[in-house]
Amino acid sequence: MxxxxxxxxxxxxxxxxxxxxxxxxxxxxxxxxxxxxxxxxxxxxxxxxxxxxxxxxxxxxxxxxxxxxxxxxxxxxxxxxxxxxxxxxxxxxxxxxxQSLSGAETDLLQRLGAALDEIAAGRDGVHVERKPMSAVLHTRRASRPDAESATQAALAGPATWDGVHALRGKEVVELGAVELxxxxxxxxxxxxxxxxxxxxxxxxxxxxxxxxxxxxxxxxxxxxxxxxxxxxxxxxxxxxxxxxxxxxxxxxxxxxxxx
Missing domain, CATH: 3.40.50.1000 (HAD superfamily/HAD-like)
Structure with a gap:
């Protein structure tokens, strides 16, 4: 075709x-x-x-x-x-x-990873990925209720912190310590x-x-x-x-x- x-x-x-x-x-x-x-x-x-x-x-x-x-x-x-x-x-x-992270951005990135780890804990199929500039919550393999609740927890929680740059994609929430x-x-x-x-x-x-x-x-x-x-x-x-x-x-x- x-x-x-x-x-x-x-x-x-x-x-x-x-x-x-x-x-x-x-x-x-x-x-x-x-x-x-x-x-x-x-x-x-x-x-x-x-x-x-x-x-x-x-x-x-x-x-x-x-x-x-x-x-x-x-x-x-x-x-x-x-x-x-x-x-x-x-x-x-x-x-x-x-790009390189400042000390404050490095600290923020560590806090973001820890916060997403807490959100993923106890929800089967939800996992967290670390990147050099961001932390990512993945929900594609989770049940729909767990995926939705994890996504909303991330968006209502760490995504709202000062200095955080949030992106929501298909089955992911990515939280950056720098602009994405x-x-x-x-x-x-x-x-x-x-x-x-x-x-x-x-x-x-x-x-x-x-x-x-x-x-x-x-x-x-x-x-x-x-x-x-x-x-x-x-x-x-x-x-x-x-x-x-x-x-x-x-x-x-x-x-x-x-x-």
């Missing part, structure tokens, strides 16, 4: 530009969503498309995952840039993406690539989660950027595809169109 006429027209216009950046969320975009995040893997068709695309185009994966976790699960082709931690980490800039946002990370990457060579004329970003809306709104469709929502739900994205299978088809079509 090929992309819809609307998507195909947009891809042709995007592909005709000079230097472009294709940036993609991982979970729910290149990989189907799974109960165990460590078991997520890209569809073979998506991996093949990245191999083809990176030969002509700047490609990045922009994820909420920690860089090491993203690298292990995505196993991207050489040349693909990784942006993790909701924009706070970059494979071009080191594990912390050029894929949009800012994506714009920093664009600036860096432009500073090292020809200007990046346009960016395509595809994402499925509510946390990806931050990146959609940071880009400019009027300026030639493309934003693609994967799946259902309200969105600021201009285009929509239904599933990771359709993302792989989109990427392979773009690889065909790129000179």
């Amino acid at each position: 090929s992309p819809s006429p609307e998507v195909l027209t947009s891809l042709r216009e995007f592909a005709a530009r000079g230097r472009v950046l294709v940036a993609l969320d991982f979970d729910g975009v290149l990989s189907p969503l799974v109960d165990d995040p460590s078991a997520a893997r890209p569809l073979p068709e998506a991996s093949a498309a990245l191999e083809r695309l990176v030969a002509t185009t700047d490609v990045a994966l922009v994820s909420g995952r920690d860089l090491d976790d993203l690298r292990a699960c995505a196993n991207p082709p050489a040349g693909v840039v990784l942006v993790g931690g909701h924009g706070t980490q970059s494979s071009l800039e080191g594990a912390a993406g050029g 946002g894929k949009g800012a990370g994506l714009l920093r990457l664009r600036e860096r690539l432009t500073g090292e060579g020809p200007a990046v004329e346009a960016v395509l970003f595809a994402g499925d989660d509510v946390t990806d809306e931050n990146a959609f709104t940071a880009l400019s469709p009027e300026g030639g950027d493309l934003t693609v929502k994967v799946g259902d739900g309200e969105t600021a994205a201009v285009l929509r595809v239904g599933s990771p299978v359709e993302v792989a088809e989109l990427l392979n079509t773009l690889a065909d169109l790129r000179p």
Whole structure:
């Protein structure tokens, strides 16, 4: 199945530009969503498309995952840039993406982890992940009552503390000791690539989660950027595809169109 006429027209216009950046969320975009995040893997068709695309185009994966976790699960082709931690980490800039925590931020991060541990305790399937800049409550494997109660406890409790930057995604609540946002990370990457060579004329970003809306709104469709929502739900994205299978088809079509 090929992309819809609307998507195909947009891809042709995007592909005709000079230097472009294709940036993609991982979970729910290149990989189907799974109960165990460590078991997520890209569809073979998506991996093949990245191999083809990176030969002509700047490609990045922009994820909420920690860089090491993203690298292990995505196993991207050489040349693909990784942006993790909701924009706070970059494979071009080191594990912390050029940021370091102050003493107060380090203390806050420890307190956030401890608070989420207390929320997860006694709720089967709820667990806490530590990242360099944030702590994350995962509820995908929990019963719906436990997932909802844990989420509400996090949002009503540590998410409200001074200095905390909260993001709510699909079955996760991420609490950062620094500002989080894929949009800012994506714009920093664009600036860096432009500073090292020809200007990046346009960016395509595809994402499925509510946390990806931050990146959609940071880009400019009027300026030639493309934003693609994967799946259902309200969105600021201009285009929509239904599933990771359709993302792989989109990427392979773009690889065909790129000179």
